[in-house]
Every structure is written in C-alpha cells, then in structure tokens.
Amino acid sequence: xxxxxxxxxxxxxxxxxxxxxxxxxxxxxxxxxxxxxxxxxxxxxxxxxxxxxxxxxxxxxxxxxxxxxxxxxxxxxxxxxxxxxxxxxxxxxxxxxxxxxxxxxxxxxxxxxxxxxxxxxxxxxxxxxxxxxxxxxxxxxxxxxxxxxxxxxxxxxxxxxxxxxxxxxxxxxxxxxxxxxxxxxxxxxxxxxxxxxxxxxxxxxxxxxxxxxxxxxxxxxxxxxxxxx
Amino acid sequence: xxxxxxxxxxxxxxxxxxxxxxxxxxxxxxxxxxxxxxxxxxxxxxxxxxxxxxxxxxxxxxxxxxxxxxxxxxxxxxxxxxxxxxxxxxxxxxxxxxxxxxxxxxxxxxxxxxxxxxxxxxxxxxxxxxxxxxxxxxxxxxxxxxxxxxxxxxxxxxxxxxxxxxxxxxxxxxxxxxxxxxxxxxxxxxxxxxxxxxxxxxxxxxxxxxxxxxxxxxxxxxxxxxxxxxxxxxxxxxxxxxxxxxxxxxxxxxxxxxxxxxxxxxxxxxxxxxxxxxxxxxxxxxxxxxxxxxxxxxxxxxxxxxxxxxxxxxxxxxxxxxxxxxxxxxxxxxxxxxxxxxxxxxxxxxxxxxxxxxxxxxxxxxxxxxxxxxxxxxxxxxxxxxxxxxxxxxxxxxxxxxxxxxxxx
Ligand SMILES: Nc1ncnc2c1ncn2[C@@H]1O[C@H](COP(=O)(O)OP(=O)(O)O)[C@@H](O)[C@H]1O
Ligand SMILES: [Mg+2]
Numbered sequence: 001x002x003x004x005x006x007x008x009x010x011x012x013x014x015x016x017x018x019x020x021x022x023x024x025x026x027x028x029x030x031x032x033x034x035x036x037x038x039x040x041x042x043x044x045x046x047x048x049x050x051x052x053x054x055x056x057x058x059x060x061x062x063x064x065x066x067x068x069x070x071x072x073x074x075x076x077x078x079x080x081x082x083x084x085x086x087x088x089x090x091x092x093x094x095x096x097x098x099x100x101x102x103x104x105x106x107x108x109x110x111x112x113x114x115x116x117x118x119x120x121x122x123x124x125x126x127x128x129x130x131x132x133x134x135x136x137x138x139x140x141x142x143x144x145x146x147x148x149x150x151x152x153x154x155x156x157x158x159x160x161x162x163x164x165x166x167x168x169x170x171x172x173x174x175x176x177x178x179x180x181x182x183x184x185x186x187x188x189x190x191x192x193x194x195x196x197x198x199x200x201x202x203x204x205x206x207x208x209x210x211x212x213x214x215x216x217x218x219x220x221x222x223x224x225x226x227x228x229x
Numbered sequence: 230x231x232x233x234x235x236x237x238x239x240x241x242x243x244x245x246x247x248x249x250x251x252x253x254x255x256x257x258x259x260x261x262x263x264x265x266x267x268x269x270x271x272x273x274x275x276x277x278x279x280x281x282x283x284x285x286x287x288x289x290x291x292x293x294x295x296x297x298x299x300x301x302x303x304x305x306x307x308x309x310x311x312x313x314x315x316x317x318x319x320x321x322x323x324x325x326x327x328x329x330x331x332x333x334x335x336x337x338x339x340x341x342x343x344x345x346x347x348x349x350x351x352x353x354x355x356x357x358x359x360x361x362x363x364x365x366x367x368x369x370x371x372x373x374x375x376x377x378x379x380x381x382x383x384x385x386x387x388x389x390x391x392x393x394x395x396x397x398x399x400x401x402x403x404x405x406x407x408x409x410x411x412x413x414x415x416x417x418x419x420x421x422x423x424x425x426x427x428x429x430x431x432x433x434x435x436x437x438x439x440x441x442x443x444x445x446x447x448x449x450x451x452x453x454x455x456x457x458x459x460x461x462x463x464x465x466x467x468x469x470x471x472x473x474x475x476x477x478x479x480x481x482x483x484x485x486x487x488x489x490x491x492x493x494x495x496x497x498x499x500x501x502x503x504x505x506x507x508x509x510x511x512x513x514x515x516x517x518x519x520x521x522x523x524x525x526x527x528x529x530x531x532x533x534x535x536x537x538x539x540x541x542x543x544x545x546x547x548x549x550x551x552x553x554x555x556x557x558x559x560x561x562x563x564x565x566x567x568x569x570x571x572x573x574x575x576x577x578x579x580x581x582x583x584x585x586x587x588x589x590x591x592x593x594x595x596x597x598x599x600x601x602x603x604x605x606x607x608x609x610x611x612x613x614x615x616x617x618x619x620x621x622x623x624x625x626x627x628x629x630x631x632x633x634x635x636x637x638x
Contacts, residue, residue, distance in 0.1 A: 054531070056531055056631045077535070080530070080533050080534075080535060083532070083533045084532065084533025084534075085533070089531055089532065091528070091531075097525055097528070098242075098525075099235060099238035099242060100234075104231075108231075109532055112532065112534055112538075156532075
C-alpha cells in the first residue's frame, strides 16, 4: 500500500475572475521509504502538490490519503493535528523562527506535541550530533548560514518521527556544494532510518540525487522514472 | 512557557517601536495617577477646611434645617455634645446658633448672620479663628463682645473697640436689639462670609433670639474624615427620639459636594482620552508587528500550531506590554505623587488672592494625597486595556492561511 496517494486530484485557484488550474486530474502514489523528487519548471504545480500532501490546502477535486488517512474525512483542526504528528516540513525560506535559537526551533514541533522538556532536549541533542550542528544549538537563525539553517529545519522535521518529510525546493537558496551536502544528508537519513522524503526541485543536480523522479508540466504528470544510483 | 518566551523576544524585535509605545503608556499612567492624587489631596484639604469652618464632618440639625434654614428649628442640646465628644474618633464638638439680623453702626447698616458660638470650643476647631485668641476676645458666652467679618467692618465704617447694634426677630415675633462691641475681625477670603459674619457668645445670641440654651447646629469634627461612616452610626445611636438628624458633610454642604463632583467628572474625560491613547498605541504596535510576521505565523500554522496558540502569542505580547507599562507607569506615578505631596504646586506666584472653590477657600499650595486604591485600579487597567486592544491583531494573526504564507518564497 502507498504511504501517499493522490487520486485524480485537480486544484483550481481562483483569483478575481481568473481560474488557474494548477493541477489537472493528477494521480500519484508514493511508497514508504521512498526518496522522490517532484521535478519541473516553475509554475508546473510542485508546491501545489506538496501543500496538499502536507494538508495545508485542500484539492478542488479528487482525494488525498497519507498513511492510510483520507484528508476528506478530517476537519481543519484534525488536519492541523495530523500535520503536527505525521508530517515534517522543510521550506525554502522563512523556515525558522528568528527569535528562537537553533535548538528551540528544532524543539518547536515536539513542544507543540506536548513532549516533556527533558525528552525534547535529549532528542534534539542527539539529532544535532547526527546532523553535525551540535555546536550551533544556541545560535539564532540570523547567525547561521543557509546550509546550517536547513540542517536545523531537517532536525525539526524529523524530531517528531513523522511518516513523511516534505521539502519544497529545500536547496533553492544554497550554493551547489552546500546543496549537494544537504541532499547527501537527507539521503543518508532515508537509507539508514528509512525516513520517507518527497521534495521538489527544478535543479538537475538536485534531481540527480533522487531515487524516483516525478516530472510535472502544467499541472500534469509528464513522466515518472526510477533512477539507479 | 514557550509562548511567553516567544512573546518577550518578539516584543523586543523592534526595540524602538516597543519603547515608544511603552513610554506613551507609562506616561499616561503616570499622569492619571499623579493628577488624580493631586486633586484627591486638594479636595481632601478643601473638604477638611470647609468642614471645619462650616458644619463639621457630621452635623446635627432639627428637622430639615440643613435645607430650609428655618430659624424656628432650634433645639436644646442638653448633654448631647459631651456624649458625642466622648465617642472614639471625634476630635471636637461645637454648638452654634444662627440668627439673620441687621447690624447698624452710627453711619451704615447691613444685613448679617449673627452666629452664636462657644468661644473656647470654636477656637480649637475653626480654621477661620485659628490666629485669634478667642478666650481673650470673647471672654464669656453672654458678653457683648463680637468678632465681625473684615469686609463688614469696612462697610459699617467701624473700628476695633467701637460699638454697633444688631436687631433680630425673637421667638415671639418681636424685634429685639442688642448693643455689641467689635473685638476682632475674621477674614476667610470668601466675600459672602467676610461681609456678613458676626460672631458672639452663644448665650448672647440665644437671649436675643428669645430662646435660651437653644442651638441650630451641632458640628462634629473627626480625627480621620474617612471614619465618618462609622462615627455617624455611633452619633445616630446617641440621638434622643424626635426630629434630630445627624447628616454627613456632603449632605450638609451640598455646594461643596457638588463642586467636587463636577471636578471629578472633568477628570473622567481626561481618563477617557488616556484610555484612547493607550488602546490606539497598543493596537497600532501589535498590528504592525503581526503584519510584518505573517510568513512566520504561516510557518507556525504549517508546523501544526493551532490558531489559538497564535492568538495566545499575540495576547501574551500585549499583556507583557501592559505589565511593563503598569510597573513603569506606577513607578513614575509614585514619583510624581511623591513630589506633589512633598513639594506640591505653589500657586501663590500666579494668584495673589486666596482661592475659593464651592464656597470654601483652599491653600494656594496644592498638595497630593496618596490614593492607593485608585492607583492600583488604574495600573491594572493597563494590561487589561492592552489585552483588549490585542483582540484584533491576535485574530489577524490567527486568520493567516498556512499555505499562502508559505508561497511568497
Ligand atoms: N494562491 C494562488 N492563486 C492563484 N494561482 C496560484 C496560486 N498558487 C499557485 N498558483 C498558480 O498555480 C500554478 C502552480 O503553482 P505552483 O504549485 O506554485 O508551481 P511550482 O511550485 O511548480 O512553481 C502556477 O501557475 C501558479 O501561478
Ligand atoms: Mg514552488
């Protein structure tokens, strides 16, 4: 069974009298443990898919289910709860809260889940070690490089052990060397811990790191290939 | 806990804006507290002066004499004054007889209010007579010695030591006259009093009125004006059955009470202006802070924070703002009050003559008195107002759409 299932999903944005079909009858299934990229030019619908898989937005038509839960059945409150417990997010920018330290940022989702401070600290300490950012714990986001910020975002995303991590162009603001490092780290987490990743990019170098490449064009599936590494 | 930390740090992200708002709020609180305490002090002093020169913190009359001033409403106090003087909280008791009369010198005549007093007792409590040696000037209760208002002295073209005649209607309706001698003058600064006051021993006035031993008023002075409610109960318990009434000063002197009420009403307006300043300041600051941070709120929502948590965050910022303003403003307000109690505002440079307010003169050096209850109420108002003002900004933050906020990357 698929971890993520999109069935005939259509998303139409209405701005004023204009209707923009961001996705048209798209179906996509992703298995647990995958490391898949949504590839495609700007405006092809990558963010729209990630937002809907992440329960940040609802489709106009079609059905979405993640980890066996059909989003149609959930209220927006329940969706928020589902996000909190089952989905990890890494965004391109505005990823961290500027007034919190790296550790506090990473702790944030655990805090929202009501996990006790001692356990939060323990998990974050361990993760920061693993992600090689232990010495950055007390820095504010403004004192971190782009790559370091994204590592903190990864720590925050995986700390609650979600079903899947969604990352919308996580390397768009990074130089290619840092981007490659981040991708390697994500891949390592995928291989060693079995964390499922679904991310988006239009950068061929980044796309090359994925196990599976889902190509989009104008809100539709162009092709879907597995690539060996 | 995290909400509080976040709120505190967010508050200082725009240090200058927060400081300006805080200063505006704190100064508002300082002004409200300081100036309330000032008028509180001035009123307290005015009331005390007025009360001591007038009908006392508590007065006893027969029937509706306080309102009607009907000369016939006299009574014989017997041992009532001594009993009242023995009550706890009572500073002094004086008995008075009032008699509208005509005063004639050899050259002029004027309408006057002849007041019969007990020289010794009156001298101890009445601030108008403070500088006079009453027992020397009016040595006996039935003597022919009189004190007269400074203006009346001029108008009658009299001098100290000269004689004049007062004529009044006695109990039997017949006119009666008495020869009196001017022994001293009284200057209250209030025109009406200074041109109509004649004080004589109470027995002399009673004889003229044809009502031996009778009085119109027993005026009771208290050690502590704020105890007047309790003492009033005790006084009422002592009154013999009949039509004697004990009433508090504000009922006995409605002019003064009304003048003070009116002035408090104008303070309410200032208070409203300050409420507006504080609310607008908080709304403005928080709304700007929220609008700047919409992407962040979007992030928090995307991560799974509930809209209520965002509301709580903004509310918490407002409360912190209000609490700091409460502490800072109260500190400043206390400093201002301390200055105003200690040094006061000296009006003598601006106003050469003594001032009258509601028929009572007051000290030209205005001094504050601490009104802690009021200060506390105003201080607590700060966080309350701030929380109220945070309502709209908090809702705006909670209404952020998580997806939209993430898009403008
Ligand atoms: N909120 C919106 N309102 C109107 N149109 C939108 C909105 N969001 C996205 N779109 C449109 O939907 C299409 C897909 O957008 P998006 O999913 O952001 O693409 P990508 O992430 O691949 O660049 C684009 O044409 C975009 O202009
Ligand atoms: Mg996009």
